[in-house]
Amino acid sequence: MNGRSLSKLQSALAVAVGVLGLLGLVLPRSAETGLSDTPFLTTFAVLAVFSLRRFRYPLPVFFDGCLTLAAGIALPMSLVVIDKGAVGFWSLTAAGWLSAWLFVERLTASGRGGRWASLAVPVLFGVTLLVLWEVVTRGLNVPQVLLPPPSAIGARFAASLPILWADFQQTFLKSVLIGYALGCGSAFLVAILIDRSPFLQRGLLPVGNLISALPIIGIAPIMVMWFGFDWPSKAAVVVVMTFFPMLVNTVAGLAEAGRMERDLMRTYAAGYWQTLVKLRLPAAAPFIFNALKINSTLALIGAIVAEFFGTPIVGMGFRISTEVGRMNVDMVWAEIAVAAMAGSAFFGAVALIERAVTFWHPSNRA
Amino acid sequence: MDIVMPNGLDPDPTPVIRARNLDLTFQTGDGPVRALSDVTLDIGKGDFVSFIGPSGCGKTTLLRVIADLEQPTGGSITVNGVSPEQARLKRAYGYVFQAAGLYPWRTIARNVALPLEIMGYSKAEQRDRVARTLDLVNLTGFENKFPWQLSGGMQQRASIARALAFDADILLMDEPFGALDEIVRDHLNEQLLQLWARTTKTIAFVTHSIPEAVYLSTKIVVMSPRPGRVTDVIDSTLPRERPLDIRETPEFLEIAHRVREGLRAGHSYEDV
Amino acid sequence: MAGGRTLPILVVVASIMAVWYVATVWLNTPWQLGVYEREGRAWTASDLVVDTMAQERPVLPAPHQVAIEIWQTTVEKKITSKRSLVFHAWITLSATLLGFLIGTALGIALAVAIVHNRATDRSVMPWVIASQTIPILAIAPMIIVVLNAVGLSGLLPKALISTYLSFFPVVVGMVKGLRAPEAIQLDLMRTYSASTAQVFWKLRWPNSMPYLFASMKVAVAISLVGAIVGELPTGAVAGLGARLLAGSYYGQTIQIWSALITAAALAAVLVSLVGLANTYVLRRMGARP
Numbered sequence: 001m002n003g004r005s006l007s008k009l010q011s012a013l014a015v016a017v018g019v020l021g022l023l024g025l026v027l028p029r030s031a032e033t034g035l036s037d038t039p040f041l042t043t044f045a046v047l048a049v050f051s052l053r054r055f056r057y058p059l060p061v062f063f064d065g066c067l068t069l070a071a072g073i074a075l076p077m078s079l080v081v082i083d084k085g086a087v088g089f090w091s092l093t094a095a096g097w098l099s100a101w102l103f104v105e106r107l108t109a110s111g112r113g114g115r116w117a118s119l120a121v122p123v124l125f126g127v128t129l130l131v132l133w134e135v136v137t138r139g140l141n142v143p144q145v146l147l148p149p150p151s152a153i154g155a156r157f158a159a160s161l162p163i164l165w166a167d168f169q170q171t172f173l174k175s176v177l178i179g180y181a182l183g184c185g186s187a188f189l190v191a192i193l194i195d196r197s198p199f200l201q202r203g204l205l206p207v208g209n210l211i212s213a214l215p216i217i218g219i220a221p222i223m224v225m226w227f228g229f230d231w232p233s234k235a236a237v238v239v240v241m242t243f244f245p246m247l248v249n250t251v252a253g254l255a256e257a258g259r260m261e262r263d264l265m266r267t268y269a270a271g272y273w274q275t276l277v278k279l280r281l282p283a284a285a286p287f288i289f290n291a292l293k294i295n296s297t298l299a300l301i302g303a304i305v306a307e308f309f310g311t312p313i314v315g316m317g318f319r320i321s322t323e324v325g326r327m328n329v330d331m332v333w334a335e336i337a338v339a340a341m342a343g344s345a346f347f348g349a350v351a352l353i354e355r356a357v358t359f360w361h362p363s364n365r366a
Numbered sequence: 367m368d369i370v371m372p373n374g375l376d377p378d379p380t381p382v383i384r385a386r387n388l389d390l391t392f393q394t395g396d397g398p399v400r401a402l403s404d405v406t407l408d409i410g411k412g413d414f415v416s417f418i419g420p421s422g423c424g425k426t427t428l429l430r431v432i433a434d435l436e437q438p439t440g441g442s443i444t445v446n447g448v449s450p451e452q453a454r455l456k457r458a459y460g461y462v463f464q465a466a467g468l469y470p471w472r473t474i475a476r477n478v479a480l481p482l483e484i485m486g487y488s489k490a491e492q493r494d495r496v497a498r499t500l501d502l503v504n505l506t507g508f509e510n511k512f513p514w515q516l517s518g519g520m521q522q523r524a525s526i527a528r529a530l531a532f533d534a535d536i537l538l539m540d541e542p543f544g545a546l547d548e549i550v551r552d553h554l555n556e557q558l559l560q561l562w563a564r565t566t567k568t569i570a571f572v573t574h575s576i577p578e579a580v581y582l583s584t585k586i587v588v589m590s591p592r593p594g595r596v597t598d599v600i601d602s603t604l605p606r607e608r609p610l611d612i613r614e615t616p617e618f619l620e621i622a623h624r625v626r627e628g629l630r631a632g633h634s635y636e637d638v
Numbered sequence: 639m640a641g642g643r644t645l646p647i648l649v650v651v652a653s654i655m656a657v658w659y660v661a662t663v664w665l666n667t668p669w670q671l672g673v674y675e676r677e678g679r680a681w682t683a684s685d686l687v688v689d690t691m692a693q694e695r696p697v698l699p700a701p702h703q704v705a706i707e708i709w710q711t712t713v714e715k716k717i718t719s720k721r722s723l724v725f726h727a728w729i730t731l732s733a734t735l736l737g738f739l740i741g742t743a744l745g746i747a748l749a750v751a752i753v754h755n756r757a758t759d760r761s762v763m764p765w766v767i768a769s770q771t772i773p774i775l776a777i778a779p780m781i782i783v784v785l786n787a788v789g790l791s792g793l794l795p796k797a798l799i800s801t802y803l804s805f806f807p808v809v810v811g812m813v814k815g816l817r818a819p820e821a822i823q824l825d826l827m828r829t830y831s832a833s834t835a836q837v838f839w840k841l842r843w844p845n846s847m848p849y850l851f852a853s854m855k856v857a858v859a860i861s862l863v864g865a866i867v868g869e870l871p872t873g874a875v876a877g878l879g880a881r882l883l884a885g886s887y888y889g890q891t892i893q894i895w896s897a898l899i900t901a902a903a904l905a906a907v908l909v910s911l912v913g914l915a916n917t918y919v920l921r922r923m924g925a926r927p
Contacts, residue, residue, distance in 0.1 A: 101757070104760075104761050107757075108756045108757045108760050109756070109757075118760065121757075121760040121761050122762075122763075122765060124761065125761035125762065126765065146784055146788060201646075202642065202643050202646040203643075203645075203646030203647045203648075203649055203650035203651075204646075206643065206647055207647060207651065207654075210906055213855070213856075213859040213906070214859075214901070214902040214905045214906070215859075215862055215863045215866050215901045215902065217775075217863055217867065218894075218897070218898045218901055219898065221883070221885065221886030221894055222886075222891070222894055222898075224886065226697065297770065297772075297773065300773040300776075301774075301776070304776045305775055305867055305870075308867075308870050309883070309886055310886070316776070320776055320780065321779055324780050324783045327783075329780065329784065332780045335776075336780075339772065339776050340772040340773075343772045344768055
């Protein structure tokens with residue numbers, strides 16, 4: 001494929017972009033003034049109509065990129081002028097969305113760009129989503145309570161940095177990290193302890209697997225009663241939540257070393273601990289890291305939800321539940337953004353360490 | 367035929383491996399399986415002994431019994447005059463498996479150093495021995511590669527280096543070249559013979575290739591299945607110095623013929 | 639194998655029970671000592687053991703106290719009663735199941751789109767994976783409150799949270815499953831010049847069944863968690879989550895534990911039902927038992 005001939009899907013998208021652009025050009029774009037004068041939007045509409053020429057003279061992928069960029073600028077910019085969108089505005093929004101889709105389709109089909117494209121495509125998807133979110137919430141005057149536009153969330157985020165930082169400290173740096181370290185660490189030790197008893201393993205593994213599937217989060221009120229309102233009760237919830245996935249995975253991982261490798265250690269007359277350190281723990285590393293990754297998410301969930309059951313007046317979960325009560329939804333979203341960033345960063349950090357430690361594993365070699 | 371001993375006398379006064387009436391029965395879900403039956407065998411110091419036979423004849427099991435990886439259910443076996451377990455604890459064995467079994471998280475040099483670490487050699491000694499054994503198997507220059515970056519033949523050579531790194535006087539090799547193509551295999555066979563000549567180790571070698579067995583061995587043990595037993599022991603008349611083209615000499619072909627006869631006599635091909 | 643596992647499991651469960659009983663006595667002792675002191679009466683060790691297991695609001699209720707509470711609130715109460723645990727469990731279960739079904743259906747649909755369209759794969763998949771690292775449960779209270787504000791309340795908002803949570807494991811599992819066929823199997827289909835639909839129904843779909851069930855097990859468990867957490871923020875009056883919350887407000891530890899155990903039992907039943915369905919389907923497909 002030379003990248004210029006379009007597939008069926010691409011042709012359909014291209015036609016839709018052109019037709020919707022034409023509609024946006026002729027139909028009223030604002031609810032108040034009829035045909036309002038928004039030069040950005042008009043430019044985009046003209047470009048979209050112009051793109052229909054591709055059926056005569058092929059247009060490069062680059063053109064679709066420009067078209068998408070134009071839509072990304074024109075739509076949010078015109079919201080400053082337009083208070084509430086009309087038919088024409090929405091057909092242009094649809095045209096913008098479809099042009100982004102077309103661009104991504106052609107970009108992936110052309111296979112060019114290599115690593116750069118594999119990063120750009122998801123980013124483009126995310127930005128498209130944000131722009132659509134902004135345009136739809138503001139263009140339709142969606143009530144703030146239901147879904148605030150990203151710009152409002154961003155503004156609130158920037159304005160409440162000290163509060164967000166205090167919450168982050170309380171929930172993430174205290175409850176999550178301490179609970180995570182204790183939970184994963186103790187499970188690892190227990191796994192080593194029961195390693196020499198196949199009997200205990202056969203009993204503990206099914207029980208541990210079952211408990212991993214239970215709604216452990218429900219112990220939060222009990223932990224709050226036992227350990228008080230402050231972070232220790234949340235850390236306790238995190239300990240219990242992270243314990244069983246780690247235990248089950250470590251035990252499974254320790255069983256992973258192949259029979260041949262074990263026989264080899266036996267011919268060297270290697271002792272139990274030598275076999276453990278030199279063979280079985282390295283072989284178990286992929287399993288252990290799998291649990292560490294699962295647990296990084298579980299720990300954050302546990303700490304936040306546990307705070308719904310009572311906290312001092314700080315913490316991410318506390319903030320979410322109180323601000324929801326006050327209908328300050330933009331603050332809730334800002335807190336969720338913090339949680340999302342913290343969660344991704346935590347997960348990403350564990351994944352990076354995993355890559356460095358288990359570089360030899362087939363899944364990391366490519 | 368030095369192991370048929372109606373009078374119960376030892377032909378070799380100090381065999382390295384001495385097995386008498388070995389029996390091994392596995393208990394499986396489908397009932398007991400007799401893997402070894404009445405195996406009597408002597409292997410002398412410096413011998414290169416091949417075990418040959420179809421799959422299921424117990425040749426690998428026998429090797430594992432020698433290495434104390436399986437316990438016999440009958441008969442007796444001594445290695446260097448002591449039990450296999452004591453020999454193992456004295457680190458008498460270098461074992462090479464069918465697959466290289468190198469640890470993917472260790473470089474080639476550190477893989478070879480693995481037994482040395484376990485046996486508590488000093489760092490300097492480890493470095494010395496790793497360099498020496500890697501040179502022995504022609505892998506100098508690959509110390510810092512990871513196993514998956516090497517070809518199958520090179521990996522297998524590294525695993526042989528690992529078995530040679532410490533001073534085990536018995537090398538147990540379980541179809542070490544079985545997974546390699548014939549060209550690489552010929553090459554490694556030749557190298558193995560040179561290595562054996564230089565180190566004077568006792569080698570027990572499991573194979574299912576007749577030419578390989580005849581080319582390498584001073585003694586060929588023919589086995590047959592159900593139950594696994596020794597049907598013939600052939601002492602090679604070939605000289606110790608063996609170029610690859612010795613395989614076209616009439617002497618070679620005669621021994622190969624005898625091995626084939628032995629396998630047939632054991633009815634080993636009937637129900638394979 | 640099954641015979642070899644029963645005994646160890648029993649031993650482990652029995653020792654958990656034993657630890658629980660010991661902990662009951664140990665944790666409830668301080669309060670009980672206070673009672674004795676106020677009443678000014680002498681007590682023996684056996685008194686202490688008996689009394690610590692019979693407190694009204696113990697720090698840790700004994701297993702049998704929880705069992706009695708569960709018995710009383712399930713069998714002895716009418717199902718329609720607000721104090722019946724069956725009633726509350728059903729409220730939570732219905733939201734769980736509704737959300738799980740929608741989530742699984744959506745998850746499969748998105749996985750099919752991802753496997754068959756490279757643009758979807760490259761643009762959506764990174765976000766699906768990234769979204770797994772985000773504590774989505776944190777959004778639960780907001781969804782509930784927001785939907786309440788718009789006039790949606792009761793079953794649907796909770797089911798939506800369950801949908802959201804069960805959706806992701808199914809997408810990830812099914813993408814893996816639909817891509818599981820080996821290259822030679824796909825090449826074979828190609829030599830038959832099979833259509834995309836034929837490749838899907840004859841190869842990809844049957845091949846993905848183990849993956850589907852594995853992710854459904856995760857999905858149904860997390861659906862239940864979603865439904866329970868969904869009951870927390872609004873001070874909901876019904877459901878297992880509401881029982882947990884009410885119990886924690888009024889210090890009714892026995893009520894908390896009985897709700898917790900019920901939720902655990904529910905999760906275990908749901909997961910094993912998916913497991914049974916898995917065995918049944920795979921056996922129908924001719925897999926070795």
